[in-house]
Amino acid sequence: MKKPAKRMAGANGHRFATSPVLAVQLPAWRSRLVLFVMFAAFLTLIGRALWLQGISNEFLQKQGASRYARTLELPATRGKITDRNGDVLASSLPVKAIWAIPDDVLQAPRDKLRQLARLLGMSERDLNKKLDSDRSFIYLKRQVEQDVVDQVLALKIAGLHTRKEYKRYYPVGEVMAHVVGFTNVEDTGQDGMELAWQKSLAGTTGSRRVIKDRLGRVVEDIGAIREPHDGRDLVLSLDSKIQYIAYSHLKQAVEKHKAKAAGVVVLDVKTGEVLALVNLPTYNPNSRSALTGAQLRNRVLTDTFEPGSTLKPVTIALALENRLVTPNTPVDTAPGRMTVGRATIGDTKPHGVLTVSEIIEKSSNVGTAKLALQMQPEQMWEMFTTLGFGQPPKVGFPGAVAGRVRPYKSWRPIEQATMSYGHGISLSLLQLARSYMVFARDGDMLPATFLKISEPPPGQQVISRNTAREMRMMLERAAGPSGTAPLAQVPGYRVAGKTGTAHKVVSGQYANKYVASFVGFAPVSNPRIVVAVMVDEPTVGGHFGGRVAAPVFAAITANALRAMNIAPDSSVTSILISPDAPEESI
Amino acid sequence: MTGRLCAILTLLLAACALSLVTAQYQARRLFIEFERAQAQTRELEIAWAQLQLDQSSLSKHARIELHARRDLNMVSLTPDRTQYLIREAK
Numbered sequence: 001m002k003k004p005a006k007r008m009a010g011a012n013g014h015r016f017a018t019s020p021v022l023a024v025q026l027p028a029w030r031s032r033l034v035l036f037v038m039f040a041a042f043l044t045l046i047g048r049a050l051w052l053q054g055i056s057n058e059f060l061q062k063q064g065a066s067r068y069a070r071t072l073e074l075p076a077t078r079g080k081i082t083d084r085n086g087d088v089l090a091s092s093l094p095v096k097a098i099w100a101i102p103d104d105v106l107q108a109p110r111d112k113l114r115q116l117a118r119l120l121g122m123s124e125r126d127l128n129k130k131l132d133s134d135r136s137f138i139y140l141k142r143q144v145e146q147d148v149v150d151q152v153l154a155l156k157i158a159g160l161h162t163r164k165e166y167k168r169y170y171p172v173g174e175v176m177a178h179v180v181g182f183t184n185v186e187d188t189g190q191d192g193m194e195l196a197w198q199k200s201l202a203g204t205t206g207s208r209r210v211i212k213d214r215l216g217r218v219v220e221d222i223g224a225i226r227e228p229h230d231g232r233d234l235v236l237s238l239d240s241k242i243q244y245i246a247y248s249h250l251k252q253a254v255e256k257h258k259a260k261a262a263g264v265v266v267l268d269v270k271t272g273e274v275l276a277l278v279n280l281p282t283y284n285p286n287s288r289s290a291l292t293g294a295q296l297r298n299r300v301l302t303d304t305f306e307p308g309s310t311l312k313p314v315t316i317a318l319a320l321e322n323r324l325v326t327p328n329t330p331v332d333t334a335p336g337r338m339t340v341g342r343a344t345i346g347d348t349k350p351h352g353v354l355t356v357s358e359i360i361e362k363s364s365n366v367g368t369a370k371l372a373l374q375m376q377p378e379q380m381w382e383m384f385t386t387l388g389f390g391q392p393p394k395v396g397f398p399g400a401v402a403g404r405v406r407p408y409k410s411w412r413p414i415e416q417a418t419m420s421y422g423h424g425i426s427l428s429l430l431q432l433a434r435s436y437m438v439f440a441r442d443g444d445m446l447p448a449t450f451l452k453i454s455e456p457p458p459g460q461q462v463i464s465r466n467t468a469r470e471m472r473m474m475l476e477r478a479a480g481p482s483g484t485a486p487l488a489q490v491p492g493y494r495v496a497g498k499t500g501t502a503h504k505v506v507s508g509q510y511a512n513k514y515v516a517s518f519v520g521f522a523p524v525s526n527p528r529i530v531v532a533v534m535v536d537e538p539t540v541g542g543h544f545g546g547r548v549a550a551p552v553f554a555a556i557t558a559n560a561l562r563a564m565n566i567a568p569d570s571s572v573t574s575i576l577i578s579p580d581a582p583e584e585s586i
Numbered sequence: 587m588t589g590r591l592c593a594i595l596t597l598l599l600a601a602c603a604l605s606l607v608t609a610q611y612q613a614r615r616l617f618i619e620f621e622r623a624q625a626q627t628r629e630l631e632i633a634w635a636q637l638q639l640d641q642s643s644l645s646k647h648a649r650i651e652l653h654a655r656r657d658l659n660m661v662s663l664t665p666d667r668t669q670y671l672i673r674e675a676k
Binding site: 077080087088089091092093094169171172173175217218219220221240241244245248491492493558559562567568 | 613614617618621631632635636638639641642643645646647648651662663664665666668670
């Protein structure tokens with residue numbers, strides 16, 4: 001402190017700045033340190049601010065957004081299924097699922113719980129059992145309709161909540177059950193077209209981000225909305241009128257003959273569309289609590305059977321096509337039986353000499369087998385394969401089966417003979433019906449479809465135009481007064497078709513059970529529909545195709561043609577049905 | 587001079603601020619209206635689906651047949667009682 005004092009501090013005569021009290025010797029590094037620490041602190045703050053605001057702002061923004069922004073799910077409605085005329089066959093409506101937080105609900109007074117149980121249609125014990133759970137979330141009941149939900153909510157029980165969901169309704173119920181199928185509780189397709197077209201029916205859910213105010217009202221959209229895409233409506237080829245006709249007549253037949261099961265398929269000859277497909281027994285898709293496997297089975301598509309005599313026209317057509325015979329070539333079927341290898345095949349009664357046309361008319365096994373044995377196995381196999389036997393039909397239906405046609409190299413002559421009249425080969429009813437399209441059209445065949453189409457796809461030629469025409473004449477005679485199926489006659493229309501009665505194979509053996517079938521088409525002058533009927537194990541009132549299946553064919557054809565506004569092609573009075581129809585071969 | 591400019595700018599600023607407030611208010615109001623209309627669309631769609639369903643279940647062929655036969659005493663028509671008018675092909 002050698003500096004001269006400028007100001008005197010008090011009486012001591014010291015200047016203030018030079019006061020010895022203040023003369024504390026501090027090392028210079030301390031002030032530097034403070035400066036440095038403060039600088040560093042500011043730097044940290046700036047860095048932190050920069051970090052929060054600029055670089056790592058995500059977390060905070062997320063926190064902020066979670067306080068005002070909400071993502072709303074925009075549900076997509078499942079598409080409707082309609083028939084070809086636009087009648088709704090399946091449609092989804094919003095309903096509610098009622099869920100509960102068990103501990104909270106159990107706090108409610110007993111009489112309220114009793115009312116709740118009553119509204120939900122369950123006993124109080126069941127309700128208590130459901131609520132007696134460790135979980136914090138349980139569904140009390142799903143797919144509850146809105147008016148019940150309103151009553152439940154009016155009880156004001158704490159811990160009871162609802163969730164929006166959809167329920168599928170099937171207005172025509174059991175009539176269409178097998179084709180339409182059904183969905184499960186999540187509205188996902190489980191069977192039939194609901195399953196096959198699940199993707200396009202379901203649609204995609206969308207979402208939107210919104211700002212909600214304190215009261216939960218949506219104030220503003222933020223960001224782009226992901227639009228929901230509703231499921232596309234599905235228009236089936238089925239005609240609900242023809243379907244109902246087929247259903248009611250088949251049901252009558254099943255009751256009359258006390259049959260185990262039955263199936264019908266009606267095809268549109270011009271387009272290949274399936275106009276009706278009925279299976280019995282059936283089920284109500286709206287309440288499926290007591291569903292059995294037998295009811296669920298779609299026999300027309302997923303079951304195969306030995307077609308029996310209904311396959312004879314295929315063999316005969318091949319013989320005609322190969323110019324082996326003409327419709328008038330005589331074939332000796334006497335004495336009504338024939339030995340091939342070590343096995344013997346026979347007719348129900350000896351017919352003597354028959355023309356090829358009469359072989360169909362009388363349904364002679366011997367005659368058909370004789371013609372078949374003149375052909376190469378390979379030719380028959382090729383014919384079967386071209387007709388789609390042994391391959392699953394491409395109809396886009398879950399579970400459609402291929403049937404069974406063994407490779408021709410392993411055929412023994414007896415097998416070739418029995419296959420010619422429909423034994424030792426198995427098909428689904430749809431495959432059989434579709435093969436008759438060859439005769440109903442001019443020798444070509446269209447793929448079958450369950451969807452309404454505007455333009456028929458190009459056909460695949462199987463037999464010549466001329467053979468098809470000859471076959472139509474033969475099949476008309478088979479369904480005529482002297483054939484095996486006079487009961488197939490329809491007043492006002494010319495019909496053609498073939499009966500079939502096949503023994504059923506039970507555990508590898510032919511059992512004393514039958515499948516009666518009839519496949520035919522009408523009107524013969526310009527065929528419009530193919531109708532195939534199959535009745536499984538008829539027990540009362542005969543078991544022959546001509547007795548059991550042909551009348552069903554006649555009833556369905558008569559009403560379907562009328563429903564389709566097709567003009568009659570024969571006079572009404574020309575029909576004479578003899579009361580005792582000749583019985584056909586098995 | 588500067589003072590007047592300042593005043594004008596202040597007024598402008600205030601006006602802008604007020605118009606922002608009203609615009610925002612309008613936007614919210616219209617948005618709510620739009621929301622309401624959309625909700626109505628959904629409701630109507632559901633009602634439409636419900637009505638279609640009702641129509642389908644009421645016009646069920648089984649039901650029509652039952653009423654026609656039982657209540658109206660109708661019978662199925664057959665070709666022998668039908669007069670067919672067939673348009674000649676040109």
